[in-house]
Amino acid sequence: MIATALSTTSLTDTQGIVALAALAVALVTLIACGVLARSVRRLRGAQKIVLGDGGEHDLVAHSASLQEAFEALQGYVGDVARGLEGRLGSVEAALTGAVAHHALVRYDAYNELSGQQSMSIALLDDEQSGIVLSCIHHRDQARVYGKQVHGGRGELELSPEEAEAVRLALASGADGGAASGNEQHA
Secondary structure, three states, rough: HHHHHHHHHHHHHHHHHHHHHHHHHHHHHHHHHHHHHHHHHHHHHHHHHHHHOOOOOOOHHHHHHHHHHHHHHHHHHHHHHHHHHHHHHHHHHOOOOOOOEEEEEEEOOOOOOOOOOOEEEEEOOOOOOOOEEEEOOOOOEEEEEEEEEEOOOOOOOOHHHHHHHHHHHHHHHHHHOOOOOOOOEO
């Protein structure tokens, strides 16, 4: 009984109250330390993700490697683009002499009602230069004539059928399509 009387009297006196207050402050401090320890553990986990923990790549190093890869890719794409521009220029230069306009005109050269077996074909480039070939068919023979064309005009005088083939070829380039191909003259 004396022990219980001493314990109740010691908690109600000044020293007991101070001890209880210190105990309460210690408990609050202990809880705060636990919360802070948990917060620091989360922070260190996030820090390991960002900075890495030695053996693994961290986000900063990964970001730097991605930046280097993008710069290398940009350099490669630039080199390829410059190479393609050079090749495109040479292809465009080579295509200036390619056949871009063509037309075929069929006709009966001797008015024999032989089914319009004669023909003139114009093959011209974008500079309106090229060749006109005429194949004149007769019952016994066939003859082939070729005439050069420069700037849409023949070096030698063109027959009406040859001139028509040149006109149709150049008209086919103006409207973007092929010439009719079966223009017929008597």
